[in-house]
Amino acid sequence: MxxxxxxxxxxxxxxxxxxxxxxATLRGAIIDNDLSPGARISEAEIAQHYGVSxxxxxxxxxxLANEGLLEIRPQRGTFVAKISLSAVMDxxxxxxxxxxxxxxxxxxxxxPALIADLNDQLARQRGIIGGSARDFMEADEAFHHTLxxxxxxxxxxxxxxxxxxxxxxxxxxxxxxxxxxRLVDQHxxxxxAIAAGDGARAEQSIRAHLKGILHDLPVIEQEHPEYFR
Amino acid sequence: MxxxxxxxxxxxxxxxxxxxxxxATLRGAIIDNDLSPGARISEAEIAQHYGVSxxxxxxxxxxLANEGLLEIRPQRGTFVAKISLSAVMDxxxxxxxxxxxxxxxxxxxxxPALIADLNDQLARQRGIIGGSARDFMEADEAFHHTLxxxxxxxxxxxxxxxxxxxxxxxxxxxxxxxxxxRLVDQHxxxxxAIAAGDGARAEQSIRAHLKGILHDLPVIEQEHPEYFR
DNA sequence: CTCTCTTGACTTGTATGGTAGTATGCCAGA
DNA sequence: TCTGGCATACTACCATACAAGTCAAGAGAG
Numbered sequence: 192m193x194x195x196x197x198x199x200x201x202x203x204x205x206x207x208x209x210x211x212x213x214x215a216t217l218r219g220a221i222i223d224n225d226l227s228p229g230a231r232i233s234e235a236e237i238a239q240h241y242g243v244s245x246x247x248x249x250x251x252x253x254x255l256a257n258e259g260l261l262e263i264r265p266q267r268g269t270f271v272a273k274i275s276l277s278a279v280m281d282x283x284x285x286x287x288x289x290x291x292x293x294x295x296x297x298x299x300x301x302x303p304a305l306i307a308d309l310n311d312q313l314a315r316q317r318g319i320i321g322g323s324a325r326d327f328m329e330a331d332e333a334f335h336h337t338l339x340x341x342x343x344x345x346x347x348x349x350x351x352x353x354x355x356x357x358x359x360x361x362x363x364x365x366x367x368x369x370x371x372x373r374l375v376d377q378h379x380x381x382x383x384a385i386a387a388g389d390g391a392r393a394e395q396s397i398r399a400h401l402k403g404i405l406h407d408l409p410v411i412e413q414e415h416p417e418y419f420r
Numbered sequence: 421m422x423x424x425x426x427x428x429x430x431x432x433x434x435x436x437x438x439x440x441x442x443x444a445t446l447r448g449a450i451i452d453n454d455l456s457p458g459a460r461i462s463e464a465e466i467a468q469h470y471g472v473s474x475x476x477x478x479x480x481x482x483x484l485a486n487e488g489l490l491e492i493r494p495q496r497g498t499f500v501a502k503i504s505l506s507a508v509m510d511x512x513x514x515x516x517x518x519x520x521x522x523x524x525x526x527x528x529x530x531x532p533a534l535i536a537d538l539n540d541q542l543a544r545q546r547g548i549i550g551g552s553a554r555d556f557m558e559a560d561e562a563f564h565h566t567l568x569x570x571x572x573x574x575x576x577x578x579x580x581x582x583x584x585x586x587x588x589x590x591x592x593x594x595x596x597x598x599x600x601x602r603l604v605d606q607h608x609x610x611x612x613a614i615a616a617g618d619g620a621r622a623e624q625s626i627r628a629h630l631k632g633i634l635h636d637l638p639v640i641e642q643e644h645p646e647y648f649r
Numbered sequence: 650c651t652c653t654c655t656t657g658a659c660t661t662g663t664a665t666g667g668t669a670g671t672a673t674g675c676c677a678g679a
Numbered sequence: 680t681c682t683g684g685c686a687t688a689c690t691a692c693c694a695t696a697c698a699a700g701t702c703a704a705g706a707g708a709g
Contacts, residue, residue, distance in 0.1 A: 208494070208662070233690070244664040246475075249691080253479055257486055265437070266670040266690050281575035285518050292517040346510030350579060435670095437692070462660070473694045478661080495661050495700040 209243050213251035216241075221260050221271055222356055224363050228273040228418040232261075258353055260360075273420040276412065279361055279405065282354035287401045289351060290335065291394045293342045294381065298390035305341040309382045312337065316375045327371050328359065334378060358404065364411050364418070369404070377403070438472050442480035450489045450500055451585055453592050457502040457647040461490075487582055489589075502649040505641065508590055508634065511583035516630045518580060519564065520623045522571045523610065527619035534570040538611045541566065545604045556600050557588065563607060587633065593640050593647070598633070606632070 217237070220226045234252065238245045252269055255261040262272045297305070312334050319327045332355070339348035362369065377400040384393035412419050446466075449455045467477045481498055484490040491501045526534070541563050548556045561584070568577035591598065606629040613622035641648050 210662085235690085245691095246663060246665085250479065250482055250662095252691095253482060254486060257483060263691075264671095265435075265692070267672080268690055275575075277572075278575050281573055284521065284573060285514075285576050285579050288517040288521040289514050292513065292520075343506075344510050344513060346504075346507050347514050350514050350583075354579075439692085464660085474661095475693055475695090479692095481661095492661075493701095495659095496702085497660055 209247040210250045210254075213237070213241065213243070213248060214254050217251060217255060218258075218260065218356070221255070222359050222363065224360065226271045228271050228360075230271045231268050232271065233268060258356060260356060274357075274360060274418050275420045276408070279357050279408065282357040283401060283405055286351055286354040286358070287398055289347055290338065290397050290401065293338055293344055293347070294385060294393040294397045295390040296342045296344075297338065298385045298388050298393045301385050301388055302341065305337070306382065306386045308337060308341075309334070309385075313375065313379055313382060316371075316378060320371050320375060322371075324363075324369075324371075327374070328362070331374070361405065361408060361411060364415060365407055369407075373403075374400070438476040439479045439483075442466070442470065442472070442477055443483050446480060446484060447487075447489065447585070450484070451588050451592065453589065455500045457500050457589075459500045460497050461500065462497060487585060489585060503586075503589060503647050504649045505637070508586050508637065511586040512630060512634055515580055515583040515587070516627055518576055519567065519626050519630065522567055522573060522576070523614060523622040523626045524619040525571045525573075526567065527614045527617050527622045530614050530617055531570065534566070535611065535615045537566060537570075538563070538614075542604065542608055542611060545600075545607060549600050549604060551600075553592075553598075553600075556603075557591070560603070590634065590637060590640060593644060594636055598636075602632075603629070 217226070226232065234245045234248045238248045241248075252261055252263060256263045256269075259275075259278060260272055261269055263269045312330065316327070316330050316334070319330055335351065335355075336348055339345065339351060377396065381393060381396040381400065384390075384396050446455070455461065463474045463477045463481065467474045470477075481490055481492060485492045485498075488507060489501055490498055492498045541559065545556070545559050545563070548559055564580065564584075565577055568574065568580060606625065610622060610625040610629065613619075613625050
């Protein structure tokens with residue numbers, strides 16, 4: 192059984208299991224806040240909605256619960272995890288620590304090809320200023336991924352992706368607040384520091400960048416207390 | 421609602437799901453190398469061995485695969501993940517980055533109670549010198565957990581646990597090599613630095629400590645090439 | 650002997666049935 | 680009005696059945 196939105200042609204080339212489709216769909220819905228924190232979702236309900244059996248739904252739920260996006264309460268129900276302040280702050284903490292070491296590593300031996308790639312991305316990011324928040328978040332993810340990949344830390348990137356999920360859920364609520372222009376400026380400063388081989392400045396830059404992302408976390412909590420634990 | 425004065429533990433029996441039991445058992449077996457990297461295990465086989473159905477086994481497999489300890493190849497079989505050099509080194513990289521920031525944080529305001537706790541643990545660790553590797557690894561895990569918890573980063577600890585799994589698999593193969601005495605010395609140096617409020621020295625100390633753990637990774641790969649990807 | 654095709658014994662993926670725990674609301678009784 | 684008991688309608692958990700892909704051994708043709 193296949194989910195809506197995937198045509199037969201793409202299934203021929205790449206066979207994606209129902210579980211993976213459900214996982215990706217639900218994960219996106221949770222991060223985009225289409226499924227709000229605290230919302231109740233049941234295996235049967237989701238299964239019926241997508242026209243699949245309960246089992247793959249259940250397995251997708253397990254994956255999302257492992258990631259801290261769902262809370263499965265046996266015999267009671269499954270709920271979109273409410274946003275935990277400590278979980279978000281710890282996610283930022285971990286991400287900052289890892290990315291700080293990554294950019295320090297990059298600055299020790301900045302590959303020209305990488306710097307060129309990053310500068311290309313910066314140009315594109317400037318084009319997004321004023322555009323949709325979602326477009327920027329995609330570009331932002333690509334940018335940070337390029338940093339990790341450039342340092343040869345693809346496996347570490349997987350950790351960052353998990354931390355990002357927690358943070359992005361909040362960022363979507365705060366899309367009114369954050370300034371794309373300032374974030375692009377921070378990216379620019381970071382790339383300059385890496386290119387110059389200035390590890391200390393690169394580190395300081397990325398740490399400030401990541402700290403700033405959750406700057407208005409307290410405001411968001413006040414605006415949406417029902418979404419928080 | 422619970423009545424005041426009643427011991428909750430005596431009232432409710434602890435129900436642990438079959439999935440969780442299987443997960444814990446298999447995870448331990450993989451880390452202890454009872455299930456060797458590359459070994460093939462099937463859902464049906466494990467299910468029969470433990471007298472349960474395939475479904476909970478399957479769900480435990482999914483969790484372990486998410487953690488990078490199993491590799492599920494659809495319609496082909498499930499295998500204990502071979503040790504990936506890059507996965508292990510990235511795990512160490514992440515762990516070093518996070519723990520470095522943790523000890524720096526601790527050094528900014530070293531709580532006397534925490535220092536006392538750590539010193540108690542150091543004393544116990546010294547008692548283990550010459551004992552079993554497993555005993556020390558338990559004490560080691562408790563020590564590092566105390567650091568994370570002391571910094572109020574329980575959520576970050578969960579990430580470290582995942583990284584540790586990758587590293588511990590290697591350490592079990594190298595139990596002949598590593599010197600417990602030296603590791604305890606490193607722990608001691610670290611605690612001294614934290615107690616003194618010397619963040620830079622604490623950072624340097626933990627980084628050296630974690631780098632050293634995988635010092636003989638190349639040797640282990642030469643001794644057990646069949647366990648590596 | 651070599652190549653091709655078929656067959657069957659595996660594997661995991663998905664669907665469905667049954668069970669026990671939990672919450673809820675009705676209702677009798679105080 | 681309030682309380683306790685109970686039927687009922689959920690829930691997730693586990694078991695079982697079926698479906699579909701993979702792979703290797705072996706029969707048979709060239």
